[in-house]
Amino acid sequence: MAKDVIISLSLVPASEVLNHIVLGLFETAQAAREVLFQKENFRRFSTYLEKTSAILKELAKQNLDHSESLTTCLEILDRELKVAKRLVVECSKRNKVYLLVNCRKIVNQLDRSTKEISWALSLFPLASLDGSLSINSQIDNLCKDMLEAEYRAAVAEEEILAKIELGIQERNGARSYANDLLxxxxxxxxLSTEQSALKKEYEEFKREIEDTEQRKEQEAALQMEQIIALLENADATTSAEEKEKKYYERRNSLGSQPLQPLQGFYCSLTHEVMVDPVETSSGQTFERSAIEKWFVEGKNLCPLTNTPLDTSALRSNRTLQQSIEEWRDRNTIITIVSTKQKLQSNEEEEVLQSLSKVQELCTERDLHREWVTMEDYIPVLIGLLSAKNREIRKRALSILSILAKDTEENKEKIANVDNALGSIVHSLARQHEESKLALHLLLELSASDTVRDSMGNIQGCILLLATMLKSDDNQNAREAQELLENLSFLDQNVKQMVKANYFKPLLKHLCSGPEDIRMSMAETLAETELTDHSKLLIVKDGALGPLIQMLSHSDLEMKKVAVKCLLQLSKLPENGLQMIREGVVGPLFEVLYRHSLQLPALREQVAATVMHLSISTTSQESNEERALLLESEEDCFKLFSLISLTGPDVQQNILKSFEALCQSPFGLDIRMKLRQLSAVQVLVQLCEANHHAVRANAVKLFYLLTKDGDDDTFLEHVSQRCIEALLGIIETSNDVEEIAAALGIVDNLPKSSEMTQWLLDAETLRIIYMCLADGNRDASYKRQVVENAVGTLCRFTVSTNQEWQRSVAEAGLIKVLVQFLASGTAFTKQKAAIALQQLSESSKSLSKPVKKFRIFQCCISASEASCPAHLRICGVESSFCILEANAVEPLVKMLGEQDVETCEASLDALMTLIDPQKPQAGSRVLDKANAIAAIIKLLSSNSERLQGKCLKSLEMIFQLDELKQKYGSSAQMPLVDIAQKKGSDLKEIKSLAAKILVQLGVLGAQSSFF
Structure with missing residues (x-):
């Protein structure tokens, strides 16, 4: 960056000053772009500086004389340039935390500098210059933009500043608050949230205080000291050793006896020590909640002085509050120190009372938990786990759980005490309440990688946990399962065995227990996270029968629990089929139709279960066993009618259900039933639904119904508005499957002239081009969308309407179709070839004759080259010639594809180059492209239809003696094989093969082959 120069503006030529400012602005703008803090704001500021620099550079070329207006302008620019340089340097070098807490100042400075520079530009004496109107307009526009510019701190930054201000205001010393803030x-x-990285950043922030104090920025220094006091309570900012040292310095400065509160600490209304003291307009101090209650009761006189009070004027007495907090903390530390000795007493009652006091303190504040840990309570508490008194053990476990939950360090301290884990595991085997507390503590400890690695090695731990999986206490069973899953070193087979052992007793009670027990077991099953293996085992071991019975029970709560269980189990297709076989469909629909309208959540769960069952019918196993979900038209009608009566969650599940059923082995029957129910009319309306998931599923189902539907159904319900809605989906949706389905619908719509014209008017060709030319999409997009997009094009390329064909050519789609001959899927290649075939059928009639020049014209003008196939003047956009479009080579390669229909399509396209009346030119083109050998090879295809097409092609090609001689011998054997085939249905192709053999001179015209 250029060095600052102290300039006496009145003594230096104006142009020189201006050049200095131009250079400074440009360099500052470049530096501003490199600032990482407030990146977007500095980039915007940089842009304004660059534009200002560019305009001033032009103005500096003028002959400038000092005037009052120009001098003021230059003074402001010079001043703001220095401010901007300083701001850029500071924001590039200073600590990030410092910058964050000062982000409002930085944003305000950017805003002020932008407005000042705008003001300076507006003062430039343009009237005295010979400048053009253009420079005046540029300055006006830039000044307007800069005046309207807004710089804002990010939402996250504002939230942090608000949290800092609240913490300082409330003197919040909680470690959790500081941890969350940091x-x-x-x-x-x-920044990294690793403790070492946070510590480093915090130390750098502290060093900023020294710089701030040296600059005598007292207000900023005070603010940072308050922030540091807030952050120093975080775990990362102060090491355990530093905290311990600070604690013991404070602790050792205290006496051994708690102090009584000062009289001024008491509230005269509550007669208790205040927590939030506030001062009233009379100068007296009360507990906030007490004086506010006094005012609510309509009392407006001071309780002590009896003078009138301003009820809105309550000021927090921070000094008194701090004194009270210090008194409380002092007494708490003394209590914690003295109580530890009492825990080692032989008097059980004294130990219990001391434990209650410690538990109460640990629950109150995280700072108290920190002091308890520093006083080395953990080994003492672990020792109490061996006490004979059960209540002592339970209290010790509860306190250890509170401490373990507090920090990672505490978890490790507990585990590192000699035989600590063994003592806790031993408590698992004791009575229920103690066992539950021990389990909860182990679960807390298992969150630490270090502790978890050694926990499972404790003798009896796994066995005890496995036993607890069978507990009647659902919470216990879930925590035992969670703990086992946390022990990642366990073999997966062991985990599955443990879970299987848990579910066996559960299923036993579910199948044969009393009603209340069955209900309890079903609730446990519904709430338990299950693996696929567990789901299979549960269904295999007979859970469905009892659940279906519960589903049919008159008690609504039983129905709810049964539905939750079935919903979870139905997610596995094998289970879904088994449910259908065991008769779950009838009771499930009964719940859906009769109870669901008053219970939306139940209706949603039933609809989701039906959706899972529908998906299960798409498997091969379903086809073999005829697992039908909707057997009658009435079933189909009742389920589909719910789409119009329910909310989005149920709607999309029912649509997904029908989508799956339409693709099942019985899909044709389902599609036919839906069309009879006028489902198309409903789906057309849902294509404009606001809820994306509902619309997407409706479009996918609509697509399936168009695959084999009759044209009359769609001509009746699909309007021009529907077409526009579908095209809007294709153009704007981010759901690949929805886009592909919408294109599929357009492809499958009736090929009527009116509907095709609607599509053209709605710019369908532009949208198709957008889909085909989008190279930024992934392979999945290209495969699904491109196939349907190319298929849709075929309706616009029919040779019966050359105006439509011309629209395709003018849209640049012929070139795109040729590209897909080489790079698309088999289906895409097939459809691209069909589209090109239809276009090529018009080439002969659209090509132009070659101009014949007279003798003198011939000397002057070169004749136009004619198309080798059509012997006339051809073009890609003028006559749709596939030879001119370079489509012949990829079409010939397609003759070698494995897919028969792809081969047929390419052959049909190539044969449009041959004029049946004059086959010579086209046949020579195919010979040059090596197509004839490929056609002869296809004579060995298993497809009789393809063989027939190849024979018709060769019959025309072999009218040329030169080609007959060149390829006749290679064609003989395949032709003889066809001619000798047996079967009355092969008569036509056998006869055609024999005719070609006659052409080749292999057979006589009167051969018995005819």
Whole structure:
């Protein structure tokens, strides 16, 4: 960056000053682009500086004389340039946390500088210059933009500042508050949340205080000291050793006896020590909640002085509050120190009372938990797990759980005490309440990688946990299962065995227990996270029968629990089929139709279960066993009619159900029933639904119904508005399957002239081009969307309407179709070849004759080259000639494809080059492209239809003696094989093969082959 120069503006030529400012603005703009903090704001500021620099550079070329207006302008620009340089340097070098807490100042400075520079530009004496109107307009526009410019701190930054202000205001010393704040700051700045990284950033931030104090920025220094006091409570900012040292310094400065509160600490209304003291307009202090209650009761006089009070004027007494907090903390530390000795007493009652006090303190504040840990309570508490008194053990487990949950360090401290894990595991085998507390503590400890690695090796741990899986206490069973899953070193087979052992007793009670027990077992099953293996085992071991009975029970709560279980189990297709076989469909629909309207959540769960059952019918196993979900037209009608009566969640599940059923082995029957029910009319309306998932599923089902539907159904319900809605989906949706389905619908719509014209008027060709030319999409997009897009094009390329064909050519789609001959899927290649074939059928009539020049014209003008196939003047857009479009080579390659229909399509396209009346030119083109050998090879195809097409092609080609001689010998054997085939249905192709053999001179015209 250029060095600042102190310039006396009145002594230096104006142009020189201006050049200095131009250079400074440009360099500052470049530096601003490199600032990482407030990146977007500095980029916007940089843009304004660059534009200002460019305009001033032009103005500097003028002959400028000092005037009052120009001098003011230059002074402002010079001043703001220095401010901007300083701001850019600071934001590039200073600590990120410092910048964040000052982000409002930085944003305000950017805003002020932008407005000042705008003001300076507006003062430039343009009237005295010979400048053009263009420069005046540029300055006006830039000044307007800069005046309207807005710089804002990010939402995350504002939230952090608000949290800092609240923490300072409330003097919040909670470690959790500081931890959350520090993490929030790190995430907003893109810093690592590792403790070492946070510690380093915090130390750098502290060093900023020294710089701030040296600059005598007292207000900023005070603010940072308050922020540091807030953040120093976080785990990352102060090491355990530093915290411990600070604690013991404070602890050792205290006496051994708690102090009584000062009289001023008491509220005269509650007669208790205040928590949130506030001062009233009379100068007296009360507990906030007490004086507010006093005012609510209509009392407006001071309780002590009896003078009138301003009820809106309550000011927090921070000094008194701080004194009270210090008194409380002092007494708490003394209590924690003295109580530890009492825990080692032989008097059980004293130990229990002491444990209650410690538990109460640990629950109150995280700072208290920190002090308890520093006083080395953990080994003492672990020791109490061996006490004979059950209540002592339970209290010790509860306190250890609170401490374990607090920090990762505490988890490790507990585990590192000699035989600590063994003592806790031993408590698992004791009575229910103690066992539950021990399990909860182990679950907390298992969140630590270090502790978890050694926990499972404790003798009896796994066995005890497996036993607890069978507990009647659902919470216990779930925590035992979660803990087992946390022990990642366990073999998966062991985990499955443990889960299987858990479910066996559950299923036993579910199948044969009393009603209340069955209900309890079903609730456990519904709430338990199950693996696929567990789901299979549960169904295999007979859970469906009892659940279906519960589904048919008169008690609504039983129905709810049964539905939740069935919903979870039905997610596995094998289970879905088994459910259908065991008769779940009838009771499930009964719940859906009779109870669901008053219970939306139940209706949604039933609809989701039906959807899973529908998906299961798409499997091959379903075809073999005829697993029918909707047997009658009435079933189909009742389920489909719910689409119009329910909300989005149920709608999309029912649509998904029908989508799956339409693709099942019985899909044809389902599609026919839906069309009879006028489902198309409903789906057309849903194509404009606001809910994306509902619309997408409706479009996919609509597509399936168009695959084999009759034209009359769609001509009746599909309007021009529907077409526009479908095209809008194709153009704007991000759902690949929805786009592909919408294109498929357009492809399958009736090929009527009116509907095709609607499509053209709605710019369908432009949208198709967009789909085919989008190279940024993934392979999945190309495969699904491109196939349907190319298929849709075929309706516009029919040779019966050359105006439609011309629209395709003018849209640049012929070139795209040729590209897909080489790179598309088999289906895409087939459809592209069909489209090109239809276009090529018009080439002869659209080609132009070659001009004949007179003798003198011939000397002057070169004759136009004619098309080798059509012997006339051809073009891609003028006559749709596939030879001119370079489509012949990829079409010939397609003759070698494995897919028969692809071969047929390419052969049909190539044969449009041959005029049946004059086959010579086209046949020579195919010979040059090596197509004839490929056609002869296809004579060995298993497809009789393809063989027939090849024979017709060769019959025309072999009218040329030169080609007959060149290829006749290679064609003889395949032709003889066809001619000798047996079967009355092969008569036509046998006769055609024999005719070609006559052409080749292999057979006589009167051969018995005819």
């Amino acid at each position: 993490i929030q700051i790190a995430e907003a700045l893109g």
